[in-house]
Amino acid sequence: MISILERVKTALGPEMAGPGLAFVAVVLVFGIASPQFLSAATFGSVAFQLPELGLLTLAMLLPILTGGLNLAITFTANIAGLTVAWVLRENGGVDAGIGIFIAGCLLALMVGAASGVVMGLVIAFTRAHPILVSLSMMIFLRGLGEFLTRGGDISGFPAFMGPIGHGSIAGIPVPLIVFIACVLGWHVLLGRTKLGFNTYMIGSNLEATRYSGINTRKAIVLVYTLSGVMCAIAGIIMLARFNSVRIGHGESYLLITVLACFLGGVNPFGGFGRVIPVFVALVVLQLLSSGLNLIGANQHLATAVWGILLVGVMILRWVASRIKISIVRRGS
Template identity: 30%
Template sequence: MSELNNNVDTARAAGTGLTMGAGRLFGVIRAVYGAIPGPLLGLILVCVVFSWLSPYFLTTRNFINIFSQVSEIGIMAAGAALVILIGGIDLSVGAVLAVSLMVNAWLYRDFGVPFVLSTLVGLGVGALVGFVNGILSTYGRIQPFVATLATMSACSGIALFVTNGGPVTGFPEWFTALATIRVAGIPLEMIILVSVYLAVAFWLNFRPTGRALYAIGGSEEVARLSGIDTQKVKILVYVIAGLLAALAGLILGARLDSAHPTAGAGDLLSVIAVVVIGGASLSGGSGGMFGTFIGLLIIGVLRNGMALLNVSPNLQPVVIGVAIIIAVMLDRRSQR
C-alpha cells in the first residue's frame, strides 16, 4: 500500500513539474512575442508565406527589386509619418511629387534653365507647398484634411497646366544614370532611402524639436504650455514632408527618364498604409521611423509577392486596404 502511495506521489510530482515547465515555456514564448513589434511579426509572417509559395522570392536580386520599387513611396512615407505623429494628415504628397517634378522638367526643357538649378527649384516648390499646408493648418485654423485636400487639387492642376497634360522627356544622361548606379552592389536609390530614414530617426530621437513632435501629438495644449512653439514646429513638419515628396519625385524621374503630370497620383493609399501598418497612431503621439520602415517593407513584399504569383494588379489595392483595416483595429486595441 505504501509503495502504491509512493507511486502516486511520484506521478503527481512529475505532473506538477511538467505543468510548471510548460508554464515557464509559455511565459518565455509570451515574453519573446511581446518583445517583438507587431509590424515586424507581420513582415516575418508575410515573408514566410511568399517564400513558401514562390521559389523566386528569397533571392538577393528580388529583395533589391523590392527596395527599388518602393523607394519613392518610402521617402514620401517618412514625411507623412512626421505629419501623422503630430496628429495631422497630408493628402497632398503624391500631388507634390508630380508638381515639383513637372516644374523641374518644364524649366529645363522650355526655358533652358540648367538642370541643377531647375532641380533646386523643384525641391523648393515641394517645400513651398508644405509651408502652405503648415500655414493653413496652424494660423489659418483649417483642418489638415481639408487644407491638404485643397493643395492636392491645386498641385494636380498646376502639374497638368504647365505642360498641357503631356509628359516631359529628355533628362540629362548623368541624371537618369543615378537610377542604375550601385555602390558595393547596392542601388543608389536604396542608399538614399535608408539615409533619409536614419536622418529623420536621429532627429526624432536626439533633437529637442524632434522630441517635441511626440509632445504635440500627445497633447498640443500641454506642449504649448510647456514652452514648445507648436505652430512653428508643425509648419516645419509640413515643410519637411513637402521637401521629401519632391525628393521622391527626383528618384522617380531618374528611373523613368520622364516626368508625368499624374505621377504619384496613385501612391497616396500606399503612403498612408505604410505609416499606419508601421504602428503610427492616427490620433498622433506615437510612431517612429523603425515601424514606418517595417510598414514600407510589408507593402513592398505584398506587392512583389503578388506580382510573383501573377495576382491581378487590380486586386493589390484590395489587399493593401485590408492591411490598413487590420492595422487600425490593432491600433485601437492597443490604445484600450
C-alpha cells in the same frame, strides 16, 4: 543580457509588433509558396520599388505624428519633378550640364518646401483641419500641374540622370541609398532633435505643448515644410526613374502611404509612431507585391491584399488587447 533585450525592446517600441509579425508571416508564406521568393531577384525588385513609396511615406509620417495629414504629397512631388524638368529644358534639355541639374534640384526642393510652408502657415495660424488644408493644396497643385503640362508628359533629359534612377553603387540601387539616408535622417530628426520631440508632443496635445513654452506654430510650419521637401526628393527620384514627368504619376500612392504609416503602428490621432517600424511596414508591403507577382498576380491584387493586411493587423491588435484584459482579470 536582459538589460540589452530591454533596451532593444524600448528602442523598437511597442509599434514594432504589428509590422514585425507581418514581416515574418509574409516571408514564411511566400518562402514556402514560391521557391524563387527568397532570392536576389526579389531583393532587387523590392529595392527598386521601395524608395518611391517610401520617400512619400516619410513625407506623410511627420504630419500624421502631429495629428494631421498631408494629402498633397503626390502632387507636390509631381510639381517638384516638373520644376527640375523645366530648369533642364530651359537650359539645353538633353545637353544640360550637371550643374544645371543640381540647380534644378535645389529649386525643386524649394518648391516642395514652399508648398509645405503655405500649408503649415494656414494650419498653424487658422487651426483649420489639416485634412482640408492639404486637400485644397492637392487640388490646387494638381490643377497647376495640369495647367502647365496640359495633361501631357514631359521628357527628354540628359543621359547622366539615368543612373540616379536605375544605377547602383556597390550593388545597392541609388534610389535605395537615397531612401535609406532619408530614413536615417528622419529617425534622428524624430528621436534626437527638439523639432522631433515637439512633433510628438503637439500630436498629443497642442495647447499643453504651447503652455510649456514650445513655439508650436513654428514647429507645425517646419513639419509641413520638411514634409514638402521630402516630397520634392521623391519627385526627383521619380523623374530620374521614369525619365519623364507626368502630373498624376504616383497618385495611387497617396492613400498607400497612410496605410503604411498605420501598418507601422503610427497612432492615427498623432503623438506616437516611429520611423523604423514604418520602414519595416514598407518592406512588408513591397515583399507582398513582389511575392504576389511571382505567383502570377498583378499590382491591383497586391493593393487589395495590402488593405486586407492592414485590417488583419488591426484585428490582431484588438485581439491582443482583449487577451491582455482577460489575463489581468484572471490574475486578480
